[in-house]
Amino acid sequence: MSADFLQFLFSGITQGACYALVGLGFSIIYNASQVINFAQGEFVMIAGMAAVGLIDAGAPFVLALAAGVALTVVVGVALEKFAIEPARNASVVTLIIITIGASIFLRGAAELLGGRGFRSMPAFSGNEPIVIGGAALLPQSLWVLGVTVVIIFALGRFFNATMHGKAMLATAYNPVMAQLMGINTRLVLSLSFALAALLGGIAGVLIAPLSLTYSTVGVMLGLKGFCAAILGGLGKPMGAIAGGLLVGVSEAMTAGYLSSAYKDAVAFVIILVVLVVLPGGLFGGRSVERV
Amino acid sequence: MSSPPISAREAAIAEPLLEVQGLEARYGPIRALADVSLAIADGGLVTLIGGNGAGKTTLLRVLSGLLPAAAGTIRLAGQDITALAASARVRLGLIQVPEGRQVLAPLSIEDNLLLGGYTRTRREQAEGLEQAYAMFPALEQRRRTAAGLLSGGQQQMLAIARALMAKPRLLLLDEPSMGLSPILVDEVFETIVRLAAAGTTVFVVEQNAFRALSIAEHAYVLEAGRIILEGAAGALKSDHRVREAYLGL
Numbered sequence: 001m002s003a004d005f006l007q008f009l010f011s012g013i014t015q016g017a018c019y020a021l022v023g024l025g026f027s028i029i030y031n032a033s034q035v036i037n038f039a040q041g042e043f044v045m046i047a048g049m050a051a052v053g054l055i056d057a058g059a060p061f062v063l064a065l066a067a068g069v070a071l072t073v074v075v076g077v078a079l080e081k082f083a084i085e086p087a088r089n090a091s092v093v094t095l096i097i098i099t100i101g102a103s104i105f106l107r108g109a110a111e112l113l114g115g116r117g118f119r120s121m122p123a124f125s126g127n128e129p130i131v132i133g134g135a136a137l138l139p140q141s142l143w144v145l146g147v148t149v150v151i152i153f154a155l156g157r158f159f160n161a162t163m164h165g166k167a168m169l170a171t172a173y174n175p176v177m178a179q180l181m182g183i184n185t186r187l188v189l190s191l192s193f194a195l196a197a198l199l200g201g202i203a204g205v206l207i208a209p210l211s212l213t214y215s216t217v218g219v220m221l222g223l224k225g226f227c228a229a230i231l232g233g234l235g236k237p238m239g240a241i242a243g244g245l246l247v248g249v250s251e252a253m254t255a256g257y258l259s260s261a262y263k264d265a266v267a268f269v270i271i272l273v274v275l276v277v278l279p280g281g282l283f284g285g286r287s288v289e290r291v
Numbered sequence: 292m293s294s295p296p297i298s299a300r301e302a303a304i305a306e307p308l309l310e311v312q313g314l315e316a317r318y319g320p321i322r323a324l325a326d327v328s329l330a331i332a333d334g335g336l337v338t339l340i341g342g343n344g345a346g347k348t349t350l351l352r353v354l355s356g357l358l359p360a361a362a363g364t365i366r367l368a369g370q371d372i373t374a375l376a377a378s379a380r381v382r383l384g385l386i387q388v389p390e391g392r393q394v395l396a397p398l399s400i401e402d403n404l405l406l407g408g409y410t411r412t413r414r415e416q417a418e419g420l421e422q423a424y425a426m427f428p429a430l431e432q433r434r435r436t437a438a439g440l441l442s443g444g445q446q447q448m449l450a451i452a453r454a455l456m457a458k459p460r461l462l463l464l465d466e467p468s469m470g471l472s473p474i475l476v477d478e479v480f481e482t483i484v485r486l487a488a489a490g491t492t493v494f495v496v497e498q499n500a501f502r503a504l505s506i507a508e509h510a511y512v513l514e515a516g517r518i519i520l521e522g523a524a525g526a527l528k529s530d531h532r533v534r535e536a537y538l539g540l
Contacts, residue, residue, distance in 0.1 A: 163406075166402055169398065174393055178406075180386070181406050181410075181453075181457070182381030182382055182457065183409055184378045
């Protein structure tokens with residue numbers, strides 16, 4: 001394996017892990033409500049902007065990160081409470097358009113509060129690269145990957161081994177039956193926005209030291225995360241993770257071997273091809289059900 | 292003179308577990324239920340029969356809180372529940388086994404059961420699971436199997452077992468015989484009789500009028516959204532209107 005290839009792989013997987021976290025957020029909210037939340041990328045932006053702002057204002061580093069993520073969760077719950085909930089009887093398309101409106105509002109608010117400039121966040125544990133097979137791996141990449149792996153296992157446990165997680169799955173599979181089992185499906189919707197915001201927020205503070213942060217950083221990240229979710233089959237958590245890594249690695253390879261000008265197009269080309277060949281996504285598969 | 296507390300207690304005992312008065316339901320401009328009133332005594336086994344589109348499923352949707360009542364009141368054990376959310380009604384013990392069973396196909400049998408007991412404590416869930424498996428041993432053998440892979444009859448058993456996990460005071464069953472072979476229908480109805488004998492109040496909504504009237508004590512006939520007949524199930528079975536319209540005799 002050449003050093004170049006390894007280098008592209010490292011950066012692809014790092015970027016892909018962030019897409020996976022964003023894609024998971026899309027899938028979780030979609031499962032609870034069939035809504036595609038186009039403000040998902042803004043969750044990433046809010047956490048990064050808030051954390052950088054607090055660090056610049058002199059707040060302790062870890063506290064600033066935690067506050068950035070916490071603020072994102074508050075924004076996520078507020079988005080559900082004040083924008084989605086009042087319109088819950090509207091069609092899904094209307095709700096999706098509301099999330100697009102919310103994303104524009106959040107970008108505007110971030111510009112007002114944090115300015116239009118690009119801001120950088122210091123890496124969690126230095127910038128001394130680790131050299132593996134001739135390729136440089138930044139410690140921040142290890143943070144991204146490590147935290148993502150922990151989150152994936154924690155989510156798996158939440159959905160498979162806790163009643164709250166199973167209640168969210170039940171609501172996804174059959175919202176009417178979920179209500180008949182005593183599950184408060186409105187609360188599940190609120191919880192799904194909180195969870196999606198949490199994932200977006202964590203992705204935001206993880207990626208900020210690698211990619212600068214600015215008010216519109218969430219736009220592309222949101223779209224790539226959306227591609228990741230669609231690629232793996234919308235609503236399939238494992239699919240979102242695989243989709244995220246696939247998009248990230250393909251991008252890095254294209255940028256490295258072809259031209260970085262085509263980098264952003266890759267995700268959208270992949271998604272076109274996959275949707276034509278496998279409309280249900282890579283993990284869409286056939287569902288097993290006897291009636 | 293001392294007012295007799297005994298008669299007050301008798302009145303409380305005589306009060307039905309479920310009392311529906313003047314219930315109306317609408318789908319937009321279409322009126323699906325009109326002035327429906329019924330009463331189900333505590334411990335009773337009551338049926339409501341009616342043809343396709345009579346409004347049977349709509350009635351159960353309104354009772355469970357999935358569809359708001361346009362008018363009228365629903366009382367459970369004396370408490371007005373007309374405005375309560377569906378999940379709150381489940382907590383009060385009003386449990387429905389919906390039409391078409393609605394098992395959560397990708398989840399395991401055991402997860403389906405546990406979710407049935409979602410409103411119950413961990414301990415009650417464990418007890419309920421034990422009882423469910425004692426009642427339906429076939430489910431225990433396949434407890435890790437995805438519920439969607441069960442046969443129709445087994446899915447109906449799972450749907451009933453799942454409802455029992457919630458410890459129902461009143462069990463609503465929507466067309467439990469639908470799509471099942473005659474032998475399986477026998478099994479399902481035997482189960483319903485056993486549940487009622489064990490003290491659960493049961494309200495069965497059925498298109499299969501003969502079977503439903505054979506097991507119930509009291510019966511209602513719903514037609515075009517209105518209750519047109521009511522009486523002892525045995526008497527209705529020999530009523531000429533019921534025989535002509537629903538029994539094909």
